[in-house]
Amino acid sequence: MPFELGRPVGIPNDPVFQKRVLSAALKLLEAEAGPILEDFPEEAPVSSGEIITLACPVDFGPRKENLTEIEQLCSDFRHEMVSLRSWYDLTVQKRGRTTVGVSRVGLDGLGDFICSFLKGDVPENPRQDIDLAYTLNLATDDLKAYYFEAVASQPGGESASSDALNDWFYEETVAGKVLYALRDLSKKSSQGLMKVLGNVLIIPAAQIHKRKARAAQQK
Amino acid sequence: MARLELMTEPERKHIEEVKCPTFSTHPWVPGPPLKQRRVAIISTAGLHRRDDRPFTFDPGDYYRVIPGDICARDLVMSHVSTNFDHSGFQQDWNVLFPVDRLKELAEEGIIGSVADFHYSFMGAIDPLQMEHEARALAGVLKKDHVDALLLLPV
Numbered sequence A: 001m002p003f004e005l006g007r008p009v010g011i012p013n014d015p016v017f018q019k020r021v022l023s024a025a026l027k028l029l030e031a032e033a034g035p036i037l038e039d040f041p042e043e044a045p046v047s048s049g050e051i052i053t054l055a056c057p058v059d060f061g062p063r064k065e066n067l068t069e070i071e072q073l074c075s076d077f078r079h080e081m082v083s084l085r086s087w088y089d090l091t092v093q094k095r096g097r098t099t100v101g102v103s104r105v106g107l108d109g110l111g112d113f114i115c116s117f118l119k120g121d122v123p124e125n126p127r128q129d130i131d132l133a134y135t136l137n138l139a140t141d142d143l144k145a146y147y148f149e150a151v152a153s154q155p156g157g158e159s160a161s162s163d164a165l166n167d168w169f170y171e172e173t174v175a176g177k178v179l180y181a182l183r184d185l186s187k188k189s190s191q192g193l194m195k196v197l198g199n200v201l202i203i204p205a206a207q208i209h210k211r212k213a214r215a216a217q218q219k
Numbered sequence B: 001m002a003r004l005e006l007m008t009e010p011e012r013k014h015i016e017e018v019k020c021p022t023f024s025t026h027p028w029v030p031g032p033p034l035k036q037r038r039v040a041i042i043s044t045a046g047l048h049r050r051d052d053r054p055f056t057f058d059p060g061d062y063y064r065v066i067p068g069d070i071c072a073r074d075l076v077m078s079h080v081s082t083n084f085d086h087s088g089f090q091q092d093w094n095v096l097f098p099v100d101r102l103k104e105l106a107e108e109g110i111i112g113s114v115a116d117f118h119y120s121f122m123g124a125i126d127p128l129q130m131e132h133e134a135r136a137l138a139g140v141l142k143k144d145h146v147d148a149l150l151l152l153p154v
Helices: A014-032 A069-095 A105-116 A132-151 A162-172 A174-187 A193-199 A205-218 B009-016 B087-091 B099-107 B126-141
Strands: B040-045 B048-051 B063-067 B075-077 B119-120 B147-150
Touching: A014 B087, A014 B147, A069 A105, A069 A132, A069 A174, A069 B099, A105 A132, A105 A174, A132 A162, A132 A174, A162 A174, A162 A205, A174 A205, A205 B009, A205 B126, B009 B040, B040 B099, B048 B063, B048 B087, B119 B126
Parallel strands: B040 B119, B040 B147
Antiparallel strands: B048 B075, B063 B119
């Protein structure tokens, strides 16, 4: 199945294509001899590479002089999160589901939970069954899912490719800036799991590579 | 397998450096026709029920059971990696947990039936570490009369 990582059956919301993929894979079980290695002959239908722009760019207003850089970032972040809420609610209504919520932080507290780490605080762990570092990782996943699900209701959002979504989220949103800041902080942590979080779990390696390549081009 | 040429250089390098096992034998067991087979899904996407404990690197914490009658809104993902697309799953769970498609194939008589239970591992863990649990799970699958598995990696 020659499809992008994370989409082993090819493409979402295309039952006919999905069934062709599954039928081809299952059919291999009827071969008389094996083992067999066979490529599915079709490529997945291409998603839109359209660059996503927020339909209503958020005006964060003038910078407050009494705020530190982190406090200003977190203030803008909360503002941005709130501005996306009605788009997110629309998507949840349309899809009948959301993938947000595994961290159990709750959408209303998600921004503060993530920002508390940036401010050097240790928030209460809403999950008693896993270490706080895992909960933080799940909170960053919830954040990404919230943004991706929100933008899906905006024009072009539902058909955007994963590349377009990642470029938008990590390079254009305040949430992306927050996660880069969290990554930098976690990499310096003395706690093993937090360090792993910073090194490999918060930002996709491909996104970091793209950012470095862009920076090199601009030099 | 995703196309290496479509990956960025670090991703490609990582995949190319993953050690592949070699086997001294190549067993091949003929089975019944597809239209008589009972099919289960095994995913490596770190999927589980919303109320389950999320995946961790804790020893022995290797797989979750997913009932065949689970609703899409109750299936979530806690794979620790962010290096694969999650947006497809957000749009349509069938892109990595194609249980609706399997049920349709069963209704159309292309496969015999769909298993009562499916399973998900978290693929970020060394497969050799999971051998004991994988073998135990194979026994459970046999008891459930499963004779075809869809192994769906991410």
